[in-house]
Amino acid sequence: MTDPHPDPDDDQLERSIRQIGADLASAFPSSARHPLRSLDARAMDFASADQELKAALFRFVDVTPACRSLDDLARHLREFLREVPEAPPPLAAAMRIADVKAARPAVGAAAAAGVRHMAHRFIIGETPASALGVLSDLWHHGVASSVDLLGEATVTQPEADRYAARCDEALRELARAEAGWPSRDVLERDSIGAIPRTNVSVKISALTPLLRPDAPELGRRDAAERLRPLLRRADALGAHIHIDMESLDSREAVFDLVLDVFSEEEFARGPSAGMVLQAYLRDSPEQLERILAWAAESGRTPPLSVRLVKGAYWDHELVQATQHGWPAPVFEVKAECDRNFEALTRRLLEARPAVRIAVASHNLRSVAHAIAYNRMIGGEDRDLELQVLRGLGDQLQDALASRGFRVRTYCPVGDLVAGMAYLVRRLLENTSNESFLHEQARGTSLDVLLAAP
């Protein structure tokens, strides 16, 4: 974009973004292989290029935990690949082998191992206890974490109770273990005050079976009943609770729930808590204004932390809107979304200290922009948190940590069955031709990667 009369501030900001971006890029661990390369199923490479193959492989990954035997698994693989018009040679070979009954268990075992390997890049353990090793390693490398408990969809009350119990257990176990970690000032303090080590992300849709897009009050009330005890627990342990955001169908319920519950007298002073703003939604600027107006009015301390993300349900939102004849709720052009992300970043940074801000992006430009703008308006680096996803943002995480930024890695915990929906969304992101990671892997030049959207 060329502007005939560039604003000197803009000019300065752009220079600063390039500088910070280049510095971060130089800090990327050179030995680390890119996630695309390291997904040892070479299939992922093919998948990025071939939509039909991608669909076949994702359907296979998705069904893996539901298969009853290795034979069953191999049959599924063969049937999915059969629908790909021209399978690349290695896969064609696999299909031929899978046709031989005696060889099927071997194919099944290899495929299952591949899927498990993939899953382990993104999911750090089956239980909070088994995840402690990874979390502690991260901490020792200067990286904070937020634990997300993966689960099957909640459709019954006992399922909601079980999820709440798992969250409670995670809070207690993590707090106990993390108390023994060495102190890390950059991860534990900003200019407002202390930042909890223990950080758990919670999904409202898992806390109630009553979430209905047409009647958000019902699910909101039911989820609040289970959320309050978790908030009390977090407050007692000095832990942080972050309320995740999912698809637009539940947005209103989640949004209202967060603002209502944190307005309650009991939670006016704690625990440390946060919510999510999805920049791909066209109405996200209005949503942010609502959060800021609430923050100004409530004066809650510690201030609500706002995690700014692009949003992970882009395809879902577009398909759903198209099927119903509704206007697309999300930006359909990537550059528009990126520009909105930056506008929301600036608005959030300017709104401090009424809110805390966490910029969660793997886009080097978006991250560099947040850092540069924060500095430009006189903010301290420690007042901007940066967040990445385990398995996708590992390099960026290391680069940010090495430059002394507070970076927090979102770490899903759960078994393979529960994790499949999450895994497929991450793989989609990883193989999307428009994704920053994909661009980066293709060797797009740093200048292009850091250019204004």
Add this chain to the structure above:
Amino acid sequence: MSTLPAFANEPVLELRRAPVRAQLQDAMDALSPKLPLRVPVMIGSGERTGAELLSTDPGEPGRVVAVSTRATEDDVAAAVQEAERGLRTWRALPAAKRASALIRAAAWLRERRLEVAALEVRECAKPWPEADGDVCEAIDFLEYYARSAIELDAGPDLLQVPGERNDMHYAPRGVAAVISPWNFPLAIPCGMTSAALVTGNAVVLKPAEQSPGCAHVLVRALRAGGVPASAISLVAGEGDVGAALVAHPSVHTIAFTGSLPVGLEITAAAGTVAPGQNHIKRVVSELGGKNCVIVDSDADLDDAVPAIVSSAFVYAGQKCSAAARVLVHDAIADQLIERVAGAARVLVVGQADELATDVPPVIERSAQERVNRYAALAREQGRIVARVEAVPDRGWFCPPTVAIELPRDSPVLNEEIFGPLLAIDRVRDVEDACDIVDGLPYALTGGLFARDPATVRYVRQRTPVGNLYVNRGITGAMVGRQPFGGNRLSGTGSKAGGPDYLRQFVEPHVVTENTMRHGLVV
């Protein structure tokens, strides 16, 4: 003739947005002072009022929604005679003219869609999203059949050789009797009526006695759109009115949607040729179902459970397409039963005008009694794993119920219940499930949750059902996307909202002209 833009479904309300939801109360407030509606017998431009037929709110039976005049046998005779008269001018209009009347009727409904939906909420206890969907579907039928009629009117291309000119075109069959149900109180009568009209037939509409108010709206829409009064008459009443209409020797086509027993009576009655009747009546029928959802061992229960529960219980199971029976693979049956039962237990039973309501009342006392009888039988012959007993005490509410372990010959597993009662059955495998589906007299809709493409191919090829839904809920067919209708005893295989539907209201004519005269091709 201006060409119409390509067909697109009327978007349903985006009720997940608060400002959209807020409009609903306004619409109800606007409707309330107009109740009860007055529905006369409408024959041509004449209106007659007389002995009353009351339609009431199933959730508040003391509330009268419409006061209709009961049609008599004389009314039926007069209406058919008027239709014969109206037919002459209506059928002579170009197809495009008739189509544009439908398009204008659609616009008339679109302008009033919230108020019409509010009427459905009251008269039939259709919850808001369902009522809105029904109005949209009615609009879709008008828009879709308008376009289909223009296409059909062009006629097919025939083989032409020198010396002759061959032409095939479709002419209206004559007077159509439309006998419609209450469960889609606007869309179904609208689909049948508009299909008959747009192809040049004249219609006498006999709506269900539970929903004449909604049918009245339809007739007003069509007339406002430009369908002449003589081409569409309204005779509200009960079974006797329908029977008189079916028996009338001047009726050519009978379009019926309703239960199997009534459908068979109509078919039998229509087969009798009265003295002086020079045609064979055609019956287009959409009847019952006993719709099964097959769940294979590789199904994703996170998807299957909510889809099954909503297919079974939305609108209290009173859709022809609703899920009545689940056939689940043994390997995951325990899990599925536990989750479906748990999901059924949190269903909210309540009034149709509340958005939080999952399960509204059933249509009338006799329906409530019927569903309760089957539920008692299910308890006796099998085991109840979920039953929501907390239901309002006024109104025709039935507790949503999930039953298992029923003997395979149980009436609960084999008869159409048309209420919020779901039975779950274990099967050895998908083949076993297909055998069960094959053994049922009905073949309307079916569902399959499976992820192996080979399984999907197998079921597709074996199933007799008219509409098979794979890895999704089994209700909510959309005009132009899921042409809808059943096979076997579920109906005559007509597909409402599909490319073949209009052909049932026309008869083909072929004209061959010799174009050679003394060796000269003219």
